[in-house]
Amino acid sequence: MQQTFAWRRKEIADGMTLAETLEKYPFLRTSRGLCDEVRRIHPAMENMQQRFSEGFACIMPKVLHLTQGKSPLYQLYQEARKEALTEDVPDIDRRAAHFFLPYIFM
Numbered sequence: 663m664q665q666t667f668a669w670r671r672k673e674i675a676d677g678m679t680l681a682e683t684l685e686k687y688p689f690l691r692t693s694r695g696l697c698d699e700v701r702r703i704h705p706a707m708e709n710m711q712q713r714f715s716e717g718f719a720c721i722m723p724k725v726l727h728l729t730q731g732k733s734p735l736y737q738l739y740q741e742a743r744k745e746a747l748t749e750d751v752p753d754i755d756r757r758a759a760h761f762f763l764p765y766i767f768m
Contacts, residue, residue: 663689667702715756722759729762736762 674683689695697711730736739758746754 663695663698664702667699670699671703718759719756722755725759725763725766726755729765732765732768733762 670683670687673686678686684690690699693711739754739762743751743754743758
């Protein structure tokens with residue numbers, strides 16, 4: 663991806679749409695790919711994914727609280743959490759909070 667970085671930047675600067683960019687460069691749909699690309703553009707953004715994860719962990723309980731009952735999937739999340747092993751609960755909570763975050767704005 664580093665080898666084609668300059669070409670991607672030129673295509674985007676020349677007016678390539680977001681949909682075209684994601685179709686041509688599907689790695690940008692992944693969090694890892696997007697973080698790597700941001701790091702190429704802004705080298706000072708090292709560990710952005712880690713910093714985001716740490717920051718999101720602070721608001722995760724509030725997101726889960728505010729979205730309680732706003733999605734039909736919330737009950738499935740609760741059931742999965744009850745059946746999970748103790749060490750799996752933080753990951754289940756994190757994934758649920760990411761998923762339910764848009765429901766705060768509905």
